């Protein structure tokens with residue numbers, strides 16, 4: 001097992017969880033620190049994954065200005081789920097076209113713990129074809145974020161610590177919440193247990209509170225049915241909070 005653990009495990013996943021233990025030990029849950037955690041969670045989970053990696057880069061569901069694209073791509077790196085090129089490649093090339101099939105890298109049909117996190121720490125990068133991100137590979141900033149990914153995350157951790165340890169603690173707590181939230185989506189929103197607005201061949205389901213709390217991605221069956229829509233809400237009672245974030249950075253169409 002140890003030999004199967006990849007560089008992401010040793011350089012990001014393990015240190016982040018160790019930093020979490022340190023953060024939980026040291027942080028005081030004052031109003032300011034709770035605000036900081038929510039602020040960083042909005043940046044990493046909302047803007048980084050929800051807006052940048054998922055709706056903008058993976059599905060091109062809206063347009064924005066290039067400097068904003070680069071900045072929110074950097075925020076996505078801070079969600080500690082890999083570089084934009086890695087995330088988008090897996091999502092576009094393996095998850096959507098092969099949902100819950102053999103080539104889907106994180107489907108719960110391969111096992112609950114596999115879908116939850118084991119896939120991410122054991123995946124052999126040499127087995128992945130980076131054939132689905134040619135648009136991103138042409139952009140210098142995206143190549144930098146990809147090849148310097150570990151450096152970018154570590155430099156941010158170190159800078160945060162030197163600005164104020166409380167900032168590092170709040171950032172790490174937000175990062176771990178963001179990471180496990182994404183793992184929950186892989187597991188619970190492809191479990192077949194939830195409600196469906198669309199009859200699809202995969203096992204994607206909507207989970208109302210995951211939709212509300214996890215920046216819309218819990219309306220997962222809606223998203224698989226309409227991947228190019230930046231709103232993952234569909235039914236009248238569904239609300240996708242990421243739509244508000246998209247509107248804050250979207251070019252008028």
Ligand SMILES: [Zn+2]
Nearest residue numbers: 095190204220
């Ligand atoms: Zn899915």
Ligand SMILES: [Zn+2]
Nearest residue numbers: 054058091227
């Ligand atoms: Zn998607």
